[in-house]
Amino acid sequence: MATYDNKHWLLSHIRNSFIFSDDTGICEAAMGGENIAHQLNVSQYECYPGVDGGDDEEESDVLGQSYDLHADSDFCRRITGRYRSNTAVRLQKMEEERRIQASIRHVHWDKPPLTLTGKEMAELFPKKTLTSNTAKTQPHSLLSEIIQNHPTLPANPFRDYAKFNGDSQWGAGVRCFKIWLTMLNGEKRNFPMQVSVMATARVLDLIGLVCWRCMAEYSLSETALKESVDYYSLHIAEDDGEVDWDFPCLDNRESVTKFTFNFLALVERDPKQEPPDKHATSVVIKAPNDPQIPRNRERVSESEAEKKQGDIDARIRAPMYESFKVYMLNKVRAKTEVHLGVSADKVEIFPVVQQRVSAKFFGRLKASTHDMDSVVACDLVDTKSNNRATFRLVYDHSTLSASLDSSSSSSPVFKNHDFEATTEVANLIVQKINHILELKPSTRRKEYLTHREHKSHRRKSFHLGPR
Secondary structure, rough: OOOOEEEEEHHHHHHHHHHHOOOOOHHHHHHHHOOOHOOOOOOOOOOOOOOOOOHHHHHHHHHHOOOOOOOOOOHHHHHOOOOOOOHHHHHHHHHHHHHHHHOOOOOOOOOOOOOOOHHHHHOOOOOOOOOOOOOOOOOOOOOHHHHHHOOOOOOOOOHHHHHHHHOOOOOOOOOEEEEEOOEEHHHHHHOOOEEEEEOOEEEHHHHHHHHHHHHHHHHOOOOOOOOOOOHHHEEEOOOOOEEOOOOOOOOOOOOOHHOOEEEEEEEEEEOOOOOOOOOOOOOOOOOOOOOOOHHHHHHHHHHHHHHHHHHHHHHHHOOHHHEEEEEEEEOOOOOOOEEEEEEEOOEHHHHHHHHHHHHHHHHOOOOOEEOOOOOOEEEEEEEEEOEEEEEEEHHHOOOHHHOOOOOOOOOEEEEEEEEEHHHHHHHHHHHHHHHHHHHOOHHHHHHHHHHHHHHHHHHOOOOOOOO
């Protein structure tokens, strides 16, 4: 495409391009004798330099032709086949290295022969006496003062109900409520607390969960909670926080899934109408006057409290994802090292680095994932003397088949995986999976437990008749 609008220049450029690009020489013979640019009437068009026929013909011929074409030197060398020799290239490299070495200076470092005596060293580096500034006092923050004043924080008395917290769960197994807290002081009672509770919880468990969150989120000066859930009840409330006293309080024994109210209010019970200790029982134990008995009783109570606290912490951490390195047992191949990932939603099995010999004969072990709804049981099978234990994970295989083939039957097909690990890790995995199964009950698990009971009953009732 031409970017110049002079007619004479365009005609000259087209003419010279045809002559230069034609290898046969026919264009040069046909177009060399005539020049159309000189035959045109100059007065009608813009004159191109050299067309009006000046005296300096050489200058007009140079300006009237196209731009000169210069061939590349590499192109000429490729045509003629002439390259630089290896000697010339090597000499050029040596010259460049010589020029670089000329700008570098080498300095030889030697240790000084003179050595200083101890006296001279003491004069060069004299000792200085450091004085501590005792007058300056170190600043103390409010947090450090609170920690010093309260070295041991009181335990939350409602920690047993933390296992019903549904903030880390999703799906139909969680119910959400907005609870108005009537016992709060100040402006904080004007905003409801959004609580997510497991669908398997009761109203009493929901009250304990709300009290547990109040103790964790608010200070003692903002709320004055009593140490038992029997002092509180849940009432139906409006969206502005007003309690509807026309309806009675919710029954503590009912499930939270029975009620579809979005707003509830936590109200302190009237001790005159319904005493909080109506279901409480007191036991008095009389023991002989032996000073050793109270000490043993205190030790037992402390150990039971620690065990109960550990079980509560394990239930709270159960829905969180954890990965364990165990060995998967197979009937044909040797045991394979795998990563067993357990969370509230699924159980993942990822093989570690495969051995070449076992993969060659038995094939590579593929990764698998089982939904927690399809897992029905996890139990210890065997405990060995070398601190090793075997546990079994039972799952419903029909859910996977139904997802792949919609026409397949929905009858449960129970299969299992056997794993081996240290006794501590095996107990931890079994406890974690069982806690998750307790929080997420399913119909498949009920069917499996019924099937296992029938199977064990048949084994017990089996006997040989007379021959």
